[in-house]
Amino acid sequence: MAEAAWGNGELARAVNRTGTETGQRLKYDASAVSHWLSGTSPAAKALPVVLETLARRLKRPITAFEAGFREMPTPVDKSTDTVSGLIDLGSLDMDPSRRGILTAGLYSVALTIPGWPDVVGRFERLRTDPHLRIGMAEVRAVAAMTERISTLVDQFGGRMARPMAASFLVNTIVPYLRANADEDARKAMLSAAADHCYLTGYMAADERHDSLAQRYYLKALELAGHAGDHLMYCTTLRGMSVQAVNLGHGSTALRFAEAASSASPQAGPRMRAFLTGQQAHALAQTGDKAGALLHLRTAEVAMDQAESKAKAGGRYDPSSLAYHVAQVNYELGDREGAIRAIQHSEKVRPMVYRGTRVRHRSMLAEWQIEAGRLEEAVQNWHLALDDYLAIQSGRADDRFRSMLSATRPHRRNPHVRELLERARPMAGGRGSARTAQGAMT
Structure with missing residues (x-):
């Protein structure tokens, strides 16, 4: 104290x-x-x-x-290896009657993350199943399943797909991690498992189970290190930074973003844009205008280089960069610049990302109503509601509640009344959105 x-x-x-x-x-x-x-x-x-x-x-x-609440330090149990930790985590998460144990924790801003030298190449299997051997076919199957689940998350939100991902982790991936395999297949499976844990952590964050997301992200870091997969390690750190900045913990977001950047000195242009765009957002949230704008310019140059290559592609695309431009502008007080940037992001984003579309259209509407552009805001909230019922997402529910709060002073406006009448049936029976019902009366 x-x-x-x-x-x-x-x-x-x-x-x-x-x-x-x-x-x-x-x-x-x-x-x-x-x-x-x-x-x-x-x-x-x-x-x-x-x-x-x-x-x-x-x-x-x-x-x-x-x-001062304990007379002795809590002993550290070093017998729990990475695989056993995955079993404990996934088993709780796939059981609805026990999931509350996992989701009751608090997001930690002082979380200790394992450095790359601490995790690289140190995977030890405490037990090997002599009756199971895997190869690259099993690796491809795990990667394909993770990609299918990712597509479901894009279309329907993290709340629906996470129990499936946890079950696949425990029942399929964990046995594969304990199987006999040659070195290439073993490392590839560890990398595929890291990607699956990262996605499951993203789904937990999307559902607003933020401490659970951190636990999955930490497992993804461990697995990526064991696999020697630098790209997955840095991607996970960047995801942890996104989670922190979304929660308003700018300093923590910057710590994770800088750790990701320092761990990837030889990143290609798309990865540089991916990492420096996130650094720019975190720097803007901490009030470092010069640093934020410098990193944003670096991200824009890197994105131009990435898009000029013959086989351009990847999840960090021009729409993602435009979103970072919008967030930096908004954090630095340029509301109109933020509105223009997020409108551009919406124009160039692929239509498959329905959950992102709901959140970003709602965010755009919030910024427009702050700028006094009420009718435009209402139009964008209507567009967000077009997809809202199809999305099972705690973050989308947060935006729904923000809509109710932002429109409260304008309830006598006929356009706002029409919007709220449309939203009223959506407030009930939607998990965390139920708490919004009282705000509508």
Whole structure:
């Protein structure tokens, strides 16, 4: 508390704010903190909230021992290997009755990420199945399944597809990781498993289970290192940066983005655009205008180089770069520039990315209403609602709630009334969107 420069009341209020992320209505006050200082400990469900609150303030991990709530450090179990960790994680995630255990955690801003030298080439299989041998055919099957699930996520959102991905991880990928294989097939399977974990983490983030997404991302980093797959390692770090910046943790986003960039000194032009575009967004969110604009220019040059090559392609395309331009402009206060950039992004984005379309059209509408362009905003919200019911996504639900909040001062406008009447039936029966129903009355 001394290091954080917090008094009792300030710590209590900060803990209460952090607790809302897990749905806990904590009501701590200065007297509760006085009890902690006297030797009592917070309730078991609240202790992780207290530790994460301190970690966010001090920008480093805080253990229960360091905070004074334990007499001894918690022993570290080093017997859990990467594969066993995957089984534990996937098994919980594929079981609806136990999934709440995973999703109740808090997003950590002080998460320790394994460096490339710490994970590269260090995979050890504790058990090998002598009855199973795999080759490149199995690797291609895993990659194809991951790609199919990715397509489903683009079309229908992460909430629908993640249980399927977790089941495939436990029942198919894990046995393959323990199978006999030659060195090339073994590394290729590790890389394919890393890609699948990355996608599953992305789905958890899309559903707004942010601490769970971090756990999948960490497994993806480990697997990518074991495979010697630099590209997958950097892609995962960049995904972790995207998650952090979406949650408003600019410093954490910048830390992950810079780690990704420093781990890929020989990246090609598309990868450079991929990484520096994300750095630009994170720098803008932290208020570094010069750095953000410099990285954005670097990303634009790299994208031009990538698009000029004969076989241009990849998920980071001109629409993705235009989105980063929009976000940088918005963070730096250029709302009109942000609106133009995200409109361009929507024009050039392939139509298959329906979930992205819902979120970005809603974001465009929010920016337009901030700029006083109410009728244009309503039109874009209608376009977003065209696809909204088909998307099972916590992030899309967030945008739906933002629409309700942004239009509240304009409810007497006939265009807004028409929009809200259309949205009313959509507020019920949609997972996390149900909480929006009360906001419409």
